[in-house]
Amino acid sequence: MDTQEKIADTDLTMTGAEIVVRALCDQGVDTLFGYPGGAVLPIYDALFTTPELHHILVRHEQGAGHAAEGYARSTGQPGVALVTSGPGATNMVTPIADAMMDSIPMVVITGQVPSHLIGTDAFQECDTVGITRCCAKHNYLVRDVNDLARIMHEAFLIATTGRPGPVVIDIPKDIQFSKGIYKGPEGTQHKTYHPASEPHEAGIEAALELMRNARRPIFYTGGGIINSGTEASAALRALVSETNFPITSTLMGLGCYPASGSNWLGMVGMHGAYEANHAMHDCDVMICLGARFDDRVTGRLDAFSPNSKKIHVDIDPSSINKTVRVDVPIIADAGKAINALLDGWRREQHPRNDLSEWWTQINEWRDRKGFSYEKQEEQIKPQYAIERLYELTKNRDTYITTEVGQHQMWAAQHYHFEEPNRWMTSGGLGTMGYGLPAALGVQAAHKDALVIDIAGEASIQMCMQELSTAVQFNLPIKIFILNNEWMGMVRQWQQLLHGERYSHSYSDSLPDFVALAKAYGGHGIQCRNPADLDAAIEEMIAYDGPVLFDCLVTKDENCFPMIPSGAAHNEMILGEITGDEIDESGKVLV
Amino acid sequence: MTQANTPSSPQSAYFIDDHSEDAIVRRTLAAIVDNEPGVLARVVGLFSARGYNIESLTVAEVDNKAHQSRITIVTSGTVQIIAQIKAQLERLVPVARVVDITTSPAGLERELALIKVSAATGSDERVEAMRLSEIFRARVLDVTLESFIFEVTGGSSKIDQFIELMEPLGLIQVSRTGVLSIQRGLPE
Numbered sequence: 001m002d003t004q005e006k007i008a009d010t011d012l013t014m015t016g017a018e019i020v021v022r023a024l025c026d027q028g029v030d031t032l033f034g035y036p037g038g039a040v041l042p043i044y045d046a047l048f049t050t051p052e053l054h055h056i057l058v059r060h061e062q063g064a065g066h067a068a069e070g071y072a073r074s075t076g077q078p079g080v081a082l083v084t085s086g087p088g089a090t091n092m093v094t095p096i097a098d099a100m101m102d103s104i105p106m107v108v109i110t111g112q113v114p115s116h117l118i119g120t121d122a123f124q125e126c127d128t129v130g131i132t133r134c135c136a137k138h139n140y141l142v143r144d145v146n147d148l149a150r151i152m153h154e155a156f157l158i159a160t161t162g163r164p165g166p167v168v169i170d171i172p173k174d175i176q177f178s179k180g181i182y183k184g185p186e187g188t189q190h191k192t193y194h195p196a197s198e199p200h201e202a203g204i205e206a207a208l209e210l211m212r213n214a215r216r217p218i219f220y221t222g223g224g225i226i227n228s229g230t231e232a233s234a235a236l237r238a239l240v241s242e243t244n245f246p247i248t249s250t251l252m253g254l255g256c257y258p259a260s261g262s263n264w265l266g267m268v269g270m271h272g273a274y275e276a277n278h279a280m281h282d283c284d285v286m287i288c289l290g291a292r293f294d295d296r297v298t299g300r301l302d303a304f305s306p307n308s309k310k311i312h313v314d315i316d317p318s319s320i321n322k323t324v325r326v327d328v329p330i331i332a333d334a335g336k337a338i339n340a341l342l343d344g345w346r347r348e349q350h351p352r353n354d355l356s357e358w359w360t361q362i363n364e365w366r367d368r369k370g371f372s373y374e375k376q377e378e379q380i381k382p383q384y385a386i387e388r389l390y391e392l393t394k395n396r397d398t399y400i401t402t403e404v405g406q407h408q409m410w411a412a413q414h415y416h417f418e419e420p421n422r423w424m425t426s427g428g429l430g431t432m433g434y435g436l437p438a439a440l441g442v443q444a445a446h447k448d449a450l451v452i453d454i455a456g457e458a459s460i461q462m463c464m465q466e467l468s469t470a471v472q473f474n475l476p477i478k479i480f481i482l483n484n485e486w487m488g489m490v491r492q493w494q495q496l497l498h499g500e501r502y503s504h505s506y507s508d509s510l511p512d513f514v515a516l517a518k519a520y521g522g523h524g525i526q527c528r529n530p531a532d533l534d535a536a537i538e539e540m541i542a543y544d545g546p547v548l549f550d551c552l553v554t555k556d557e558n559c560f561p562m563i564p565s566g567a568a569h570n571e572m573i574l575g576e577i578t579g580d581e582i583d584e585s586g587k588v589l590v
Numbered sequence: 591m592t593q594a595n596t597p598s599s600p601q602s603a604y605f606i607d608d609h610s611e612d613a614i615v616r617r618t619l620a621a622i623v624d625n626e627p628g629v630l631a632r633v634v635g636l637f638s639a640r641g642y643n644i645e646s647l648t649v650a651e652v653d654n655k656a657h658q659s660r661i662t663i664v665t666s667g668t669v670q671i672i673a674q675i676k677a678q679l680e681r682l683v684p685v686a687r688v689v690d691i692t693t694s695p696a697g698l699e700r701e702l703a704l705i706k707v708s709a710a711t712g713s714d715e716r717v718e719a720m721r722l723s724e725i726f727r728a729r730v731l732d733v734t735l736e737s738f739i740f741e742v743t744g745g746s747s748k749i750d751q752f753i754e755l756m757e758p759l760g761l762i763q764v765s766r767t768g769v770l771s772i773q774r775g776l777p778e
Contacts, residue, residue: 192683192686
């Protein structure tokens with residue numbers, strides 16, 4: 001690269017702001033998302049003369065964070081965001097917490113007031129490291145410009161290795177101006193941070209022993225496989241094919257095994273597939289790969305898969321035995337562990353498991369068709385809308401993001417993923433407003449891809465302003481709103497738990513989305529008739545630019561099947577609810 | 591205190607084989623950390639954020655060349671919770687390692703307390719307090735006509751016991767360091 005040669009020839013003394021930009025370039029960053037302000041002006045000045053670093057100006061700092069997450073999730077590379085001090089930093093807290101929960105590698109650079117003003121309640125001052133300490137993987141306040149290069153490179157190391165996560169670097173303005181020595185990323189190490197990633201042989205052997213003798217096994221996979229990289233997904237496919245074990249996945253893991261694969265049971269969890277949840281409940285050996293026994297997956301803990309031996313592969317030792325006791329813990333990168341299991345399975349000749357009874361049972365569950373719904377002629381059912389969207393986009397280079405709520409669950413149920421990194425959703429934190437900016441991040445990384453944010457009319461309004469960013473940077477994202485005029489998941493829970501008292505969950509005074517799209521300089525489409533839906537979706541795909549698609553769907557549809565809170569996997573409800581499914585102890589759960 | 595069976599070889603440190611233990615146990619954990627700004631806040635914040643107990647906490651730099659501090663934490667919980675606390679502490683980036691002092695055969699714990707007792711000259715209490723202080727090898731730091739200040743070191747239970755004995759004699763005030771820990775022998 002000629003910039004490297006250029007700078008290699010010159011003195012490595014530079015300003016803090018130049019160190020930041022140089023370190024980003026040396027880390028291979030090509031795109032960052034940000035918003036300028038007083039405390040980051042020197043860095044923006046350095047960006048001005050670094051055209052190779054593509055900066056996408058968002059409309060709200062939260063958008064920068066989610067865009068960086070979308071970029072990271074769809075590429076496997078760390079996302080980078082740059083914001084100013086005070087409100088810039090506090091607006092970034094939600095994406096940081098989001099990235100922490102979903103283990104998304106992200107480096108966030110925040111400006112800070114000059115060192116000598118820290119602690120004086122200066123203009124746009126906040127204790128950024130204090131505020132982000134509990135929601136970031138790690139954070140730094142830079143006190144000496146000569147530490148800055150090391151900290152930048154350490155931040156990338158920490159964000160991308162072990163269990164990935166967000167790292168915050170808070171840089172006082174005087175540090176950005178002062179001169180220091182730049183050091184390259186070569187040989188970056190951390191004094192105390194050395195995450196293990198190689199599986200231990202004893203654990204792999206113990207796991208294989210259980211797998212060889214299993215009669216009712218299941219793979220329970222999660223986002224750790226996606227984080228591990230595309231090779232991990234490839235290894236998983238081989239392992240499933242060789243073992244013929246059934247496989248399910250968490251919301252975060254969708255795509256690591258193809259939905260068209262014959263062993264695929266669908267997503268597990270509260271709104272997961274009937275067959276997946278029943279198989280999890282009745283299995284005798286559960287092989288958890290890169291998932292964390294989240295409460296949305298386990299349901300009632302004391303009734304969770306009561307008769308199984310559990311193998312848990314996780315790169316984070318604190319995930320082991322956190323909520324569910326496991327029999328064989330393996331601290332490792334998911335991909336490395338899957339490869340070790342695959343090698344072991346292939347190496348030793350042993351009678352292959354007779355799984356015919358298990359598959360017969362699973363096929364009986366499949367026949368219940370848990371995702372079926374009543375079709376309508378005159379109105380668009382939300383599930384139907386997703387089905388059509390899937391059919392009309394599945395053969396394209398498509399990436400899907402979502403907001404949070406019913407539409408997110410319907411998307412997870414009715415859109416089917418064949419490859420990893422195609423599905424960006426806020427799983428752990430459940431952040432409404434995630435999908436639109438995340439789609440920007442995805443589109444920025446994949447210029448020619450079809451990027452669709454499946455949204456609800458309530459969620460979309462949380463980061464609506466980013467449509468302006470899409471227009472400015474020619475990011476032709478498609479926002480597909482399932483508009484039922486309700487905060488649907490809230491309404492569903494109020495119906496289920498609160499005696500149909502729909503307190504403040506109606507989306508009143510909705511904007512005219514078509515006019516709104518036009519006002520932003522995008523294209524608006526509204527569709528209310530099932531017969532027109534395909535043509536409208538085709539119009540959306542064909543339009544060269546951002547589209548806001550207002551899909552008017554039935555208003556009172558509930559998201560089924562569902563494990564009521566406080567219930568076990570085999571107590572899934574498939575259809576309409578009576579209100580008696582949840583007892584008092586279940587009602588206090590979220 | 592319950593004796594746990596945490597294995598010592600690294601391969602099995604991940605294997606919790608005790609599935610029945612729901613009793614609350616008390617544990618002393620020592621975290622060796624990089625002495626960087628905010629590291630104590632990270633440790634304390636972890637305990638409050640995840641709802642773990644801190645019964646005592648001591649911290650000081652112990653190696654000024656390597657900039658390392660030792661944080662000794664006395665906490666309580668089920669064996670599973672203790673394992674979680676240890677794993678969560680080790681997850682913090684500036685934490686180099688965490689040792690369970692209570693279950694380590696090489697673990698040593700000591701605490702220091704300053705204890706003020708009111709005892710008028712010539713009273714029986716004054717004589718009794720002095721006599722007990724000798725049994726506990728407490729040092730007298732300060733004497734007035736009405737009071738003593740004792741300095742006593744030992745395990746926490748010894749200090750608890752000494753305080754209990756001083757109570758009826760005229761205990762006024764107690765100041766304790768919290769537990770310090772170290773391991774016997776040469777480092778591994």
